Amino acid sequence: MRLGFSAVVGLTAIVGAVFVATTFTTPPLDSVQRGYRGTGQIQSYQDRAYTRLTAANQAPEVIPAVDLEGEKASVGYKNLTVLGDLDKAEFDRLMMAITNWVSPDAGCNYCHNPEDMASDEVYTKVVARRMLEMVGTINTKFKSHVANTGVTCYTCHRGQPVPSYVWFTEPNLSHASGYAQAPNGQNKAAAVVGYTSLPYDIFTPFLKEANDLRVISQTALPQRDAGARKSIMQAEWTYGVMAHISDGLGVNCTYCHNTRSFTEWNQSSPQRAVAWYAIRHVRELNNTYLDPLASILPANRLGALGDAPKVNCTTCHQGVFKPLLGVSQLKDYPELATPLTIKK
Template sequence: MKLGISAVIGLAAIAGAVFVATTFTTPPIDSVQRGYRGLGMIQSYQNRAYTRLVAANQAPEVLPAADPEGKKASAEYKNLKVLGDLDKAEFDRLMMAMTSWVSPDAGCNYCHNPEDMASDELYTKTVARRMLEMVGTINTKFKAHVAETGVTCYTCHRGAPVPSYIWYTNTNVSHASGYAPIPSGQNRASAVVADTALPYDVFTPFLKEANDLRIIPQQALPQKDAGPRKSIIQAEWTYGLMTHISDGLGVNCTYCHNSRSFTDWSESTPQRVVAWNAIRHVRELNNTVFDPLAKILPAARLGAAGDAPKINCTTCHQGTFKPLLGVSQLKDYPELATPLSVKN
């Protein structure tokens, strides 16, 4: 009996050692230097995790270019309120691509009544027009953020009718403009802020409202009429958004900042300027494009507060510093690189 117990204990010890060795061993790590030597401005990547990330961020296959038919799409199809000036062949090709990007399972019927393709009875068709208009705006107006890489429907949708990473107004948190501290919406691990206990409704104050992200006061003591308050409370909200950006882009703080002086723009990387523009870009889209969709979307697509879904950094980036690892689809679909407007 004693021998049996010893054998069991020994086997358990061996199993435990194997479990620890296979579960908690650190995989190979690569690092990329992004700043001056000695400043610790590097990005570290676990090889296995990066391999999975690369596999999940591949651009879709490009459809073969279409031979122009010599007639506009608007001459062939009825009720075209956007893209009607395209050659019919180019229009058909783009519709096929959009179907594969957004609704590969439902196909054309996701937006169209197959008995009357010109009908606007499905809300998805109206939303699709707004999204096309938005894509054209992003690729022309917000180059300070997207540069020449730009975006397409696939950047966010990745083959799903609704992007995987969206957000709604959190009805359980009352922060208000000015960051009302009670309740503060924190001290609960939240995936929104990478499972930390920082305030977890960081999207409303920064990606919907225009609250100040600066957290270091210019005076030693609070001064009357010194502008927006900057205290530990504001710092926690700011760190919450920074944590979201870091997690959404798969980078650490030194991707944008020199940790010797986080606020000093002269010691920051060019990516900080891009991020500054990105915050304002996302905020504008949430207010001017997505909020108005609440009047169009069915109740099942709205949040608890009756609001439309909105976007954040992860919506496009999905864990990579550049969506789809920087692959641009615009060169293959140049019709999305120009301003588009919905005709009434």
């Protein structure tokens, strides 16, 4: 028996529907209520994605504690301008941990000349001192962001000499003149803003410069509010950096905001206040510790405009709302939980 054209089309549609229904299914979802009931502050997670992120955010094994030798590291070693007051055994243990966190393949030679360990000729040793000072500052000065969980070198590096997620200042691309719209720092297919037309350098305005995050003017007439003259660009920057924060922490807008009133602080979650401090924290790190390293780093470590690599939210968080899922390494390495200053 021959089937008519319409019957063939109908049978094909049925087979196609069965194929789609059995092949492309919605991943299992889970949700966590972050705010009061009725506020819509619920976080949704794909089980498959969260399993992958959980596996990627495990803290490394802790090096067992050591017995103290009763001698300061500065006595046993030369040219210790930081951590020299530690017991020599504590110092050795911490250096072993830092090696595992940052350069497990190159080992000690990543920062040291093996023929003269006290020498400062390897630039990474000079950088490492400054990074240790930065870690001490984070763990003591910025508790409004990191609380008592704190950070270690591994929080960002994850076993790599350069963290996977750093950023450089983006050059403003030019194009042919004529009727084409001036690029004005946007309309470039950039992953950081989800390949939208939003400005592609969303970090410089907030994580290096101190621009306001805002999407609306504070007054009706621009001439009465000087800041409103920049409100459209500020809004585009803000949307872009909010998308970055959402992606970097693996959350959606309702992690911090109540969608019925995004601007109202008294209807937001406590996480919004933490994010407010975090933006200022990251900005200070970039300006005080990281950007000044441009004069020390070799050319291959610098960006297109000659600037040093800087950090953003993803550098530490790497897709989860708390770096390493909230596991604190400071209880095992308390040496990093105190202020560290380079001695001249």
